[in-house]
Amino acid sequence: MSFESLLQRLDRIAGGRAAGVAIPDEARSHPKTKRAFTWIMWLLFVELLLGIGAVVIALVLAMGGEPVSFAVWMRTVVVLGMTATLFYFAWRAQLGWRWGYQRLRLFAQIFPVITLVMAAIPGLYPAWMVTEQIVFSLIMIGIADFLTSDHMRDAYRKPAADNPA
Numbered sequence: 001m002s003f004e005s006l007l008q009r010l011d012r013i014a015g016g017r018a019a020g021v022a023i024p025d026e027a028r029s030h031p032k033t034k035r036a037f038t039w040i041m042w043l044l045f046v047e048l049l050l051g052i053g054a055v056v057i058a059l060v061l062a063m064g065g066e067p068v069s070f071a072v073w074m075r076t077v078v079v080l081g082m083t084a085t086l087f088y089f090a091w092r093a094q095l096g097w098r099w100g101y102q103r104l105r106l107f108a109q110i111f112p113v114i115t116l117v118m119a120a121i122p123g124l125y126p127a128w129m130v131t132e133q134i135v136f137s138l139i140m141i142g143i144a145d146f147l148t149s150d151h152m153r154d155a156y157r158k159p160a161a162d163n164p165a
Contacts, residue, residue: 007092014089015099027155028096036146037094040104043143044087047136051079054132071124079136082111086143093156101147101156108144112137 012019027033055076062068086107092100118124119133146152 014092014103015097018099018102019097021098021159022096023098023101023156025096028094030151030155032149032151033155036149036152037090040090040143040146041087041094043139044083044090047083047086047139048080050132050136050139051076051083054079054129057128069125072126072129075118075125075129075133082107098156098158101152105144105147108140108147112140112144115140 008019022028058068058072058076086104089100089104089107093104094100115133115137119130119137125133
């Protein structure tokens with residue numbers, strides 16, 4: 001089994017029955033599409049660094065004898081796992097798979113709301129993690145902004161249904 005066929009099986013799990021729907025090559029290779037994904041990948045990389053930074057801070061605090069709550073550890077693990085998933089969605093969307101774009105756009109719009117609500121719960125996280133969550137949300141909003149641009153929505157629009165004659 002080739003690597004790409006293995007990925008397409010994974011795509012089928014992540015993308016459902018629409019996993020095989022690709023956008024036209026001219027939309028995928030359009031300079032605005034390429035530029036948007038260049039920015040998205042850089043922003044995701046910053047998200048990854050932010051997540052790694054949160055883990056490092058939690059480890060340093062724990063090794064220094066400071067109590068680090070279960071919520072903080074879960075948040076750091078979730079952010080790293082989520083960012084890896086978003087990289088996968090972005091990579092597949094960049095290759096032209098519509099499902100990857102849809103998932104990335106959905107999560108880029110939902111995660112900031114969830115993160116900000118969680119950050120607003122008094123006493124759940126220490127101040128440094130609340131700050132990390134706010135920065136995380138702002139970056140995700142930037143990613144969502146690229147994904148919801150007129151060009152990107154047009155490039156990844158649902159294909160017209162074949163009309164039976």
